[in-house]
Structures are given as C-alpha cells and as structure tokens.
Amino acid sequence: MLKITNFKIDPIETPGIVHADNLTEESARETTILLEENNSRYHIFSTIEDDKGVYLHNHIVHQILTTWSLGAKPETIRLHQERNGQYQRQAMVIQSSLVEDMAIPSVFKRCLGREENYRNYERFFLKQINEHGYETVLQRYLVGGDEVADDMLCRIYMGYVHGFIHIDIGLEYKQPLVLAEGLAQAAVHHDMWYTEYLTLAETLAMKAEEQPLPLTALLDMERRDYAIRNSSSIKFHRQTRKHSGRWAMDEEVARDGVLKNSKAELVRLAARYRVSPPGLKQAVAELTNAAVYITAGAQREPHECRFDFFPLHTVTSSIYLTLFEREPSLTNAQKCRLVEYTGRVCMMTYAGMGCPEPNWSWLLSHPSKLPNQTWATVFDRACYHEDDGHLCKMIRVFKHAENISKPYDHLPDFKVKQKMFLPAAIAAIDSSSKQPMEWTKHYDLIRGVGFAECWENIPLRSARVSEKSTPAPFVKKPVTNGEVLEKPTHPLDDRVDIMEKVARHNQALTSVSVEG
Secondary structure: OOOOOOOOOOOOOOOOOEEEOOOOHHHHHHHHHHHHHHHHHEOOEOOOHHHHOOOOEOOHHHHHHHHHHOOOOHHHHHHHHHHHHOOOOEOOOOOHHHHHHOOOHHHHHHOOOOHHHHHHHHHHHHHHHHHHOHHHHHHHHHHOOOHHHHHHHHHOOHHHHHHHHHHHHHHHOOOHHHHHHHHHHHHHOOOOHHHHHHHHHHHHHHHOOOOOOOHHHHHHHHHHOHHHHOOOOHHHHOOEOOOOOOEOOOOOHHHHHHHHHHHHHHHHHHOOOOOOHHHHHHHHHHHHHHHHHHHHOOOOOOEOOOOEHHHHHHHHHHHHHHHHHHOOOOOHHHHHHHHHHHHHHHHHHHHHOOOOOOOHHHHHOOEEOOOOOOHHHHHHHHHHOOOOOHHHHHHHHHHHHHHHHHHHOOOOOOOOOHHHHHHHHHHHHHOOOOOOEEOOEEOOOEOOOOOHHHHOOOOEHHHHOOOOOEEOOOOOOOOOOOOOOOOOOOOOHHHHHHHHHHOOOOOOOOOEEEOO
16 A cells, blocks of 8 residues: 555556556556546445435546556547536535544444534545554455444445445555545445345354355256346336336345245355455356356347346456455454455345346357457457446456466356356447446346346347457457557457547557556
8 A cells, every 4th residue: 555645646556456557657647647536536335325226326436447457548538537526516615623522432333324524534545544454444344353343344335336346456555545535435324234134144144054156056046036137127228216216225235135935945045155364366266257247147039149237347446355365464353354245245236137047158158349449459448438438347347357267267156267268358348338328327238138128229139240250359368467469450440539639649559457
C-alpha cells in the first residue's frame, strides 16, 4: 500500500496484476487526476434507492483503472469518465465531527446502512489507515471475527459485490483512498438478506453434517434441484413501475425470489462449500474458473452470444480473491473464509438467473467478427467500449482466470480449459455494440439468461453469419511476459466512432503482461 493520502498511479508501482506492456506516464497522470475528480465530485451511488428500488453504483473508479491496466490512452480514459460522469450524483458534505466520533463503536454502528454517511465513513477509514496501517484496518473492520468485523464482512457482498470489488481495487493498485472508498461503500449498504444467508450457511457448514464438494459440483446440484432452479423467474428482470413505466427492482431477485422460495435448499448446498488452508490457492483458482464457466457458458442456441449482467459480477469480483490470497496480513483461515463467502454468493447469483446449463460448445463455435484476434486485440478493443466498465473488467478477468487455472488444467473441476478463455473473451467483445448503454441502461448485457423469455429479442446467429465467417480461434500457447503479439492488419470497425472523438489514436497493439 502506498503511503499517500490522495491518489497516485504509476506504470511501475501500480500496473495491476493483469496489464498491458504499453502503460505510459501520460495515462498514469490522467488516471490519477480522474480518480481525484471522481472522489471530490461524485457520490458512490448514482441513484437514490427509492428511485430504482436498489442502489445503482458509480463505476468510474473500476473503469478508469481497468482501462489503464489494459493500455488505454489518456484521452480515452478521460472520455469514459466524462461520459459516465454525466449521470452521477454529487458528493455529499463531510461532517468532520462525526468522522472523529466514528471511532466510538456505538456511533460507528448507528451510522451503518445509511448512504448519507458514505463520505464520513470514507474519511474515517482513510484516517484509520493513515494512523494504524491498512493491515490493522482490515483486521478491525473486515476479517477480525468480532461483531463489527463480521457485520462488515457480510456488507462487502451487498449491492452485488460492489463493496468487495472496490476494496480489492484499492489493494490491487495500492491506493489507501480507494480502499477507504470501498469500505465506506460496504458500510452504507443494508441488504441484510446477504447477512442472513451467509450466516446460516456458515453455521451449518461448521456442523460438517455433509461432505464438502467442489464449487462446480454444487452449481450442478443447484441446477438439478427443482426448488432452487425455479426460485427465480424472468419477472424479476423485467420489472417496470405502473405509472412511470420505468425499470426498477422493487422485487429483489435474491430477497424475494431465491431465498424466499428455496432458502433451505440453497443453504444446505452452500454449507457444503468449504475451503481449508492446504487447498486455498487451488480453491481461489477453482472459484475464478467456475465463475467464468457459468457466466461465459450461459448461452442459448441458436442465438448470438450474450452475457448476463448479474453473473458477470461473479467473474469481475473473483480476480480479487487472488489479492486476498496473497495478502500477508491475513491468516490462512481468514482467507479461506473470504473464499467460502464469495463462493456462496456465487451460488445465490446462479440461482437468481435460473441455473442455466452451460453451453460451451455453442460459445466456442462463435464466429469471430475480426480475423486472428489475440489477447492484445481484445484488450485494445475493450479500452474503447463505451459502457461503464463492466465488459472490460470481465475480459481482464478472463485472462487472469486463464493464468491462475493453468496449473490445474488437468483437473475435472476446472471446467474451462486453457484453450477456452480467449474464445470467451472474443465472444464477449464481439457481443458489444456502438451504443452499449444510455445513462444507466445497458443494451449489450442481458438479464435473466436462464429464462427463454430473456432471449426473445436476441438475433439468431444464422441470421447474421455467412458460411465464410471466421470461427473464434483457440490459443496455441499462453501469452507470457515479454512476448510481442502480432499487430493486426484488419480495421477495427467497432472503434471508429470513439477514434473520431479522441483523434489520432496510436493503433499499435503491444504485448500483454500477466500477473505483473
């Protein structure tokens, strides 16, 4: 963790654990400026809860740091921030006296779950990090095992794991203020059904009444369980309000669907997901692999490939278990607990999308839009994708999953093999359009992928693919540090619009560094 009170991004010190080799000082400076602007100008939630039924999150930090790691030019990174800044809420006023009083446990607890305290918590956690070190803060407010830490541990998964993601972005890029933002975001969430579910599953797991099973086996068992498979429905993903006609999630898929209709069945299976210290590193890789397995594999023939907004978050959060696994200030038992909680949330998410059976044969037959796409091609295209960062984050984690799965490629519980990750990334970037979202509304990402109704408006592959279409290639060998990837000779048609906006973009694609 850098010894700073604001932000500092640097190609050497903070490249990210998966990154391109073309990181520049210019992009680093712009990213630093944009992190500062986001923190001072905007709230962590882009909507109020009553407006949409749930909080929608400010993803600017996620997107600008991910595109920074993927090698984006400074003008491209700024364009993303300016576009997504248009619909953000303004930052709230910091109450300095309350920040000081949050050191009193009773005051800290009474402020939980209230969004007006976000900036106060952010300043409080930053002060604690500066005075005591981030290691002490993680123990005291996340993994230490007392009442406050256990409460916060559940809160980091609330709001579809956004607190978890933001906390670990702070760890990955060594930014104390980003870590403080993530802890503050978790503190003001109040989706208490996560706490109930995770506590019940952990309590039952401690009894060890049934043998533990790998996560992929438990996901398969969910799909075969009638109650779990039918605990959700397409109605949760297509809600609109009667008078305004606007989308809102007044019925929450986990609270009002999965846990209402299959709590006992899901908790019983979730309790069988248990991780022990000797198998920790493998468990982290397996969970990441499993998240890719259910998210990228959730395709429906004969439609074009699409990716679901909700399971996507099981992928984008999984990379950060590697950060926790490598964090020296945590005990192995604490790391195992984090993996277990994350895996159990993954199981709840899978139930919410209808437990679709992965169809990897259909995904792997996806006809690539461009010939000879490589990781460098996909990374470069992801930098220009004009959403709020969801797609570029997922693509980066596909590469990370390939890296950490390699030692276990021979094991049956690692369903996604080495030659499958790049085709998944190609299918993901190919699923994007020139207008992926409008304000907070996503057009490229779908919701409720396990239900037939979700696919009604998705084009058929045969309607757009000629006999001469080029299938997505398999990777002949993993990309390694220092390997120069070939420069593509094809035009990247999907980046034309944004190239006009940023002008004179350097089109050279350089090599991809992994696990840097």
